[in-house]
Amino acid sequence: MLKAPSSKNKLKGKFKRESDGYIPLLKKLKIAHSGALIWLLLSIYLSLNWVHELSLIVTLPVALFIIGGIAYIPGYINAFNVISLLLDRQPKFKVSNPTVPITILIACYNEEKNIRTTLQYIYKQFYLGEIKVIVIDNNSTDRTAEYAQQFAKKFKMDIRVIHESKKGKHHALNSALKLVDTPYTIILDADTILMPGSLRYIVSRQLTAPDDVVATAGAILVRNGRKNFWTKLQEWEYFLGIASVKRMQGMYQGTLVAQGAFSIFRTKNLVDIGGFPDVIGEDIVVTWLLLGKGYKVYFEPLAVAFTDVPETFKHFQRQRSRWARGMIEALKQIKPWQQPNRFPRYATFLNLLMPYIDIVYSLAWIPGLILAFFGITWIAGPMTLLVLPLALLQSYILYKYQKNVFKHLNLRIRKNKMGFILYVLTYQFILSPISLYGYIEEVFKLKRVWK
Structure with missing residues (x-):
């Protein structure tokens, strides 16, 4: 009769896979997403003066709309791609x-x-x-x-x-x-x-x-x-x-x-x-x-x-x-x-x-x-x-x-x-x-x- 593996064995197996360089797919997605979000937040912080100066010319909503399309979203997407590629291991x-x-x-x-x-x-x-x-x-x-x-x-x-x-x-x-x-x-x-x-x-x-x-x-x-x-x-x-x-x-x-x-x-x-x-x-x-x-x-x-x-x-x-x-x-x-x-x-x-x-x-x-x-x-x-x-x-x-x-x-x-x-x-x-x-x-x- 087969016995279900204990939680201890599951944890040991998971640790072994990750120590061998294997990272579960969901974890890769979370890592890439988290890294991209950090980059996005950093970009927002660094651009506060830019947003302020542009908002004086085109209003704050329009400034956010423009800067979001030029820097925030493209930067987030590029960061997600870069981190994902670094984690990629072709089976x-x-x-x-x-x-x-x-x-x-x-x-x-x-x-x-x-x-x-x-x-x-x-x-x-x-x-x-x-x-x-x-x-x-x-x-x-x-x-x-x-x-x-x-x-x-x-x-x-x-x-x-x-x-x-x-x-x-x-x-x-x-x-x-x-x-x-x-x-x-x-x-x-x-x-x-x-x-x-x-x-x-x-x-x-x-x-x-x-x-x-x-x-x-x-x-x-x-x-x-x-x-x-x-x-x-x-x-x-x-x-x-x-x-x-x-x-x-x-x-x-x-x-x-x-x-x-x-x-x-x-x-x-x-x-x-x-x-x-x-x-x-x-x-x-x-x-x-x-x-x-x-x-x-x-x-x-x-x-x-x-x-x-x-x-x-x-x-x-x-x-x-x-x-x-x-x-x-x-x-x-x-x-x-x-x-x-x-x-x-x-x-x-x-x-x-x-x-x-x-x-x-x-x-x-x-x-x-x-x-x-x-x-x-x-x-x-x-x-x-x-x-x-x-x-x-x-x-x-x-x-x-x-x-x-x-x-x-x-x-x-x-x-x-x-x-x-x-x-x-x-x-x-x-x-x-x-x-x-x-x-x-x-x-x-x-x-x-x-x-």
């Missing part, structure tokens, strides 16, 4: 060479330039299980379907090409989802290439995870980062900014976006929620729907994929306003207080603050910065620089993590110093107005634009 794989069959869905619209390369990198995967591929030709006007069929015939791959005449990525993915007969489904963009071990790593993480983890996001990096100003900027954003957020969220088992560029889902759970919804940010909303059911979502930094990012401001603006719009769609469908698990509830509440921060950056911080060049430091002054050290510390910590990832994968970090400087100094100025426009698009239900 080891329990399954290192998975053999479970998988199906990869690739939705395509006029992708004849990319589809063969994408399929070639799938063909080169170090994966022991069966790989099925469904290429969905979403009403293309080029030879995407023909090229995919030619590749399948030449390399004898299990590639099925289907046609979906209704425009929209969700229509394409849902048509293919009906044909999936494997326990796991991977979503991959047609312009995204996988590193040789990426399928093995993402499936290993999914199989290693607890049963309530139903999706895992891969790590997306930039392939065309040397092209011009815009791609250099985004190369650092993906390498440091997006990666840091996903790594932090994945540590708490609440990654908020299992991105459509490269993620794995448990097929049954994807079908149970009705597949991909008719929204512009289908990957954001589908992730939140899964989280709203009480499931969890991981992130695997070793499952690296490289994608092409927008090369012009026009396409960059459309993509990022679409992302901002997708976040609003998700917030409308699943309210933060409806999230059953602690961290997704907390993280989606933070997302509620994003429009506020973007409004302040767009309408107060940027004009304030212009005024500072003329010696008027009402808004942009020495106090605002307090946010910068935390942002740089976060970038440094992630750089060290990413360096280890690249070393493990035998990859080399490209030198892009100018891109890093531009990313640190200018990125938020560019992104906030674009995000604000995306919020406006969703509020007024303007026409959706994917490309």
Whole structure:
């Protein structure tokens, strides 16, 4: 007969785990939250004179509104991210060479330039299980379907090409989802290439995870980062900014976006929620729907994929306003207080603050910065620089993590110093107005634009 462990033994076991470097997830969340709150209180104390001086010009409520969006909330979020990253210890794989069959869905619209390369990198995967591929030709006007069929015939791959005449990525993915007969489904963009071990790593993480983890996001990096100003900027954003957020969220088992560029889902759970919804940010909303059911979502930094990012401001603006719009769609469908698990509830509440921060950056911080060049430091002054050290510390910590990832994968970090400087100094100025426009698009239900 099994005997329940005594409270003394429980305490001893807990002490042993923590002395070995293991910190329970809830404790990590409390530590990070407490540290961020301390930073917030310190920021408030140090900014009292700034608040007073600005309130003489714009009134106290407006001064608090502006400084909160420029310094208090961004500083709190950065502090939370930094502390969380310092506490992160990626669990080891329990399954290192998975053999479970998988199906990869690739939705395509006029992708004849990319589809063969994408399929070639799938063909080169170090994966022991069966790989099925469904290429969905979403009403293309080029030879995407023909090229995919030619590749399948030449390399004898299990590639099925289907046609979906209704425009929209969700229509394409849902048509293919009906044909999936494997326990796991991977979503991959047609312009995204996988590193040789990426399928093995993402499936290993999914199989290693607890049963309530139903999706895992891969790590997306930039392939065309040397092209011009815009791609250099985004190369650092993906390498440091997006990666840091996903790594932090994945540590708490609440990654908020299992991105459509490269993620794995448990097929049954994807079908149970009705597949991909008719929204512009289908990957954001589908992730939140899964989280709203009480499931969890991981992130695997070793499952690296490289994608092409927008090369012009026009396409960059459309993509990022679409992302901002997708976040609003998700917030409308699943309210933060409806999230059953602690961290997704907390993280989606933070997302509620994003429009506020973007409004302040767009309408107060940027004009304030212009005024500072003329010696008027009402808004942009020495106090605002307090946010910068935390942002740089976060970038440094992630750089060290990413360096280890690249070393493990035998990859080399490209030198892009100018891109890093531009990313640190200018990125938020560019992104906030674009995000604000995306919020406006969703509020007024303007026409959706994917490309």
